[in-house]
Amino acid sequence: MFLDLSYTGSSFCDLLTERFPFLLTKWEGLQFSPNEITPLPTGTTVLALKYQGGVIVVGDRQATEGTMISARRIEKVFKADERSAIAIAGVAGPCLELARLFQTELQHYEKLEGVELSTEGKANKLGQMVKMNFPMALQGLVVIPIFVGYDFKRAEGKIYKYDVTGGRYEEAEYYATGSGGGHARATMKKRYRPEIDEEAAIHTALEALYDAAEEDIGTAGPDFVRGIFPTIKTVTVRGIVDVEETQVRAVSENMVENRRRNH
Amino acid sequence: MALPFYVSPEQMMQDKAEYARKGITKGKSIIAVAGKQGILLVAENPSSSLNKISEIYDRIAFAGAGKYSEFENLRKAGIRYADLKGYAYGREDVTAKSLANVYSQTIGNIFSQEMKPLEVEILVVEVGESTTQDELYRISFDGAIGDERGHAAIGGQADELKEYLKDKYDEEVTLEASLTLAVGALEASANQKVRAQNLEVAILDRHHPGRKFRRFTAAELVDLAEGLES
Numbered sequence: 001m002f003l004d005l006s007y008t009g010s011s012f013c014d015l016l017t018e019r020f021p022f023l024l025t026k027w028e029g030l031q032f033s034p035n036e037i038t039p040l041p042t043g044t045t046v047l048a049l050k051y052q053g054g055v056i057v058v059g060d061r062q063a064t065e066g067t068m069i070s071a072r073r074i075e076k077v078f079k080a081d082e083r084s085a086i087a088i089a090g091v092a093g094p095c096l097e098l099a100r101l102f103q104t105e106l107q108h109y110e111k112l113e114g115v116e117l118s119t120e121g122k123a124n125k126l127g128q129m130v131k132m133n134f135p136m137a138l139q140g141l142v143v144i145p146i147f148v149g150y151d152f153k154r155a156e157g158k159i160y161k162y163d164v165t166g167g168r169y170e171e172a173e174y175y176a177t178g179s180g181g182g183h184a185r186a187t188m189k190k191r192y193r194p195e196i197d198e199e200a201a202i203h204t205a206l207e208a209l210y211d212a213a214e215e216d217i218g219t220a221g222p223d224f225v226r227g228i229f230p231t232i233k234t235v236t237v238r239g240i241v242d243v244e245e246t247q248v249r250a251v252s253e254n255m256v257e258n259r260r261r262n263h
Numbered sequence: 264m265a266l267p268f269y270v271s272p273e274q275m276m277q278d279k280a281e282y283a284r285k286g287i288t289k290g291k292s293i294i295a296v297a298g299k300q301g302i303l304l305v306a307e308n309p310s311s312s313l314n315k316i317s318e319i320y321d322r323i324a325f326a327g328a329g330k331y332s333e334f335e336n337l338r339k340a341g342i343r344y345a346d347l348k349g350y351a352y353g354r355e356d357v358t359a360k361s362l363a364n365v366y367s368q369t370i371g372n373i374f375s376q377e378m379k380p381l382e383v384e385i386l387v388v389e390v391g392e393s394t395t396q397d398e399l400y401r402i403s404f405d406g407a408i409g410d411e412r413g414h415a416a417i418g419g420q421a422d423e424l425k426e427y428l429k430d431k432y433d434e435e436v437t438l439e440a441s442l443t444l445a446v447g448a449l450e451a452s453a454n455q456k457v458r459a460q461n462l463e464v465a466i467l468d469r470h471h472p473g474r475k476f477r478r479f480t481a482a483e484l485v486d487l488a489e490g491l492e493s
Contacts, residue, residue: 003337003340003341003343005369100350111317
């Protein structure tokens with residue numbers, strides 16, 4: 001095997017498209033109809049909100065196939081690089097592929113160019129990748145990410161949301177998407193304050209996710225029996241940190257106890 | 264009388280080798296030292312942006328001596344190869360051994376088929392759990408590949424550097440000691456002091472989780488050099 005010395009681009013995604021298209025999913029020619037194919041794993045609530053000094057990004061852990069639960073421990077929040085993360089809602093297969101491709105893309109660029117992409121550059125690149133998926137989205141294979149990053153130049157956390165066409169929109173405070181996204185947004189709308197600290201942000205996020213799980217069958221709340229809790233990552237000046245499961249459990253227990261008392 | 268068009272293959276290879284060697288000798292050398300903390304890569308490089316040492320993958324680094332444009336092209340192709348392999352299979356499946364072999368094939372092919380050989384010598388290193396598991400491969404302008412133990416050097420003064428390191432190296436060397444060793448070797452071969460600002464240093468840190476490659480900043484290097492002197 002010889003190395004290809006003729007290629008000159010810095011994007012891993014473009015490299016695959018141009019030279020190794022068989023590594024990318026291309027289902028454009030196929031016709032899907034929801035009645036004919038077996039249900040694909042979908043359903044989710046993922047959300048992000050800003051607080052003093054950073055952003056948190058949260059996702060539930062359940063995947064559903066139609067009315068069946070297909071996985072209880074699936075991950076929907078991914079570290080993209082040292083200072084950004086993505087959370088993805090949609091059909092599980094293409095979602096996981098997008099996450100892995102995006103991680104490789106950022107690292108590939110950084111190694112080739114010797115510098116990281118800017119936060120805005122990363123957000124735009126992700127938009128192009130979502131756009132690539134548009135023909136599949138038309139056939140029901142939807143993939144919608146939320147991108148969060150810490151912008152060192154401006155010393156603040158950033159949240160970007162996307163639509164199926166790859167449209168990219170910056171959010172100033174919070175956002176949630178997925179089948180339970182609307183319910184989570186309603187909760188955050190009532191509870192959100194820009195001056196909250198990390199602890200309060202985690203609390204608000206878990207409250208929002210719990211409300212979404214109550215209203216949406218595609219979203220799961222904390223599972224105290226199996227010990228499965230939402231994934232939470234914080235993005236700050238120190239980089240990406242996973243919030244410990246013990247802390248998520250403690251806050252969840254506290255929240256449920258309060259709800260029981262007030263019921 | 265017509266000029267003879269025939270040149271013996273032997274003569275042709277010799278000419279090409281001489282040409283390539285001449286080009287490489289013009290450039291500065293690079294040293295890799297495997298120690299307790301990881302594999303340290305040290306180069307004399309007055310430019311702070313045109314690097315000779317680079318990250319290829321989680322545990323793998325690259326260093327190139329000779330013509331910048333040529334080893335830079337090889338470096339980028341290596342990153343593409345590694346990222347593709349890691350994406351198609353898994354991160355653990357990207358190894359220095361397979362990358363070094365592909366480099367050897369590619370460079371060897373250019374040496375025998377193209378008019379002009381590459382004026383480069385490259386180093387591909389992979390850090391393991393301990394020094395015994397570290398891998399250091401040296402690939403020269405004709406595609407010849409060598410497997411080194413503990414330490415390696417490439418570039419014009421590679422032989423002198425190897426000679427210097429041979430007696431002074433031991434496997435348990437600390438980070439500071441390996442830097443002293445590498446800088447000592449560079450100074451001995453060049454017969455003059457090397458300023459901290461002209462050093463390019465990076466490490467594959469065996470204890471670091473995930474991506475092991477880390478480049479030392481200019482400020483860190485000046486601090487380290489001051490620490491070594493006092």
